[in-house]
Amino acid sequence: xxxxxxxxxxxxxxxxxxxxxxxxxxxxxxxxxxxxxxxxxxxxxxxxxxxxxxxxxxxxxxxxxxxxxxxxxxxxxxxxxxxxxxxxxxxxxxxxxxxxxxxxxxxxxxxxxxxxxxxxxxxxxxxxxxxxxxxxxxxxxxxxxxxxxxxxxxxxxxxxxxxxxxxxxxxxxxxxxxxxxxxxxxxxxxxxxxxxxx
Numbered sequence: 319x320x321x322x323x324x325x326x327x328x329x330x331x332x333x334x335x336x337x338x339x340x341x342x343x344x345x346x347x348x349x350x351x352x353x354x355x356x357x358x359x360x361x362x363x364x365x366x367x368x369x370x371x372x373x374x375x376x377x378x379x380x381x382x383x384x385x386x387x388x389x390x391x392x393x394x395x396x397x398x399x400x401x402x403x404x405x406x407x408x409x410x411x412x413x414x415x416x417x418x419x420x421x422x423x424x425x426x427x428x429x430x431x432x433x434x435x436x437x438x439x440x441x442x443x444x445x446x447x448x449x450x451x452x453x454x455x456x457x458x459x460x461x462x463x464x465x466x467x468x469x470x471x472x473x474x475x476x477x478x479x480x481x482x483x484x485x486x487x488x489x490x491x492x493x494x495x496x497x498x499x500x501x502x503x504x505x506x507x508x509x510x511x512x513x514x515x516x
Contacts, residue, residue, distance in 0.1 A: 378421050378455065378492050385416035386493040388501075389463065396505035401472045401480060403511065410466040410501045412458070412489070420458040421492040425466075426450045428486040431474035432503070436489065437465040445469070466499075472507045482506050 394408040414420040425434050425446040433445040436456045443454055458464045468487045472479060487501040 378423060380492045380494040380497060381416070381418050382494045383416050383418040384414060384420045384491065384493045386420060386491045386496045386499060387413045387415050388499060389413045392500070393502040393504070394468070396470070396503065398506045398508055398511055399472050400511040401477075401507055401509055403472065405469050405471045406505070407467055407469040408503055410468070410487070411463055412466065412491075412499060413463045414458045414460055416493070417460050419460065422456040422458060422464060422489050423452075423454065424450075424488070424490040425452070425454070426488050427468070428488075431472075431479070431483075432468060432470045432485040432487070434469075434487045434489070435467045437467060438462065442467075466501060468501065468503050470503060470505065472505070480507050480509060 388410065390409070390411040392410065394410075396406050396408070399406055412420075412422070422436050425436060425443065426449070427434050427447050430448045433447045435445055436443045438456055438458055439462075441456075443456055444452070446452060446454075456464065466487060466489055468485070470483075470485060482504065483506075484502055484504040487503070489499045489501075491497055491499060
């Protein structure tokens with residue numbers, strides 16, 4: 319009699335194990351399906367983000383009727399600045415001496431401690447830095463001037479930022495003969511300005 323109960327218990331136990339396995343298999347299938355759906359959504363979303371952040375230059379046609387002329391110095395020296403003295407800025411100017419509107423785009427800098435903006439009339443662009451990839455495009459009418467405002471934060475790198483620095487600011491244009499404008503800014507960053515004057 320005990321043997322029958324033992325077999326019955328073993329049979330019930332096997333049924334419970336099979337039932338639990340089928341439930342587990344069901345939930346595993348759901349996890350796989352949900353994982354697949356999430357993966358697909360992430361893949362599609364990532365692809366869309368990459369497509370929308372593609373190089374703006376591929377969408378802008380260059381023109382021989384646009385003439386980008388830098389009317390300021392292309393380099394600026396802030397001299398000696400203290401690491402805790404706050405941000406410093408300088409402005410460069412670009413004139414469109416062509417007969418068609420000039421496009422200014424893919425604005426970037428050579429380091430995250432430096433940002434650049436383009437100002438045309440009363441309109442100022444967002445700030446752009448190193449590795450900036452934006453759909454922003456400024457339009458400079460023929461005969462008009464734009465300002466490129468470069469801002470450097472001497473405290474950005476902390477104590478490792480002490481010493482001489484040179485930063486580059488890049489602005490791309492649709493001028494066929496001058497598609498990339500480059501400006502530089504430099505400084506000597508010190509702990510305190512008074513240490514240089516003594």
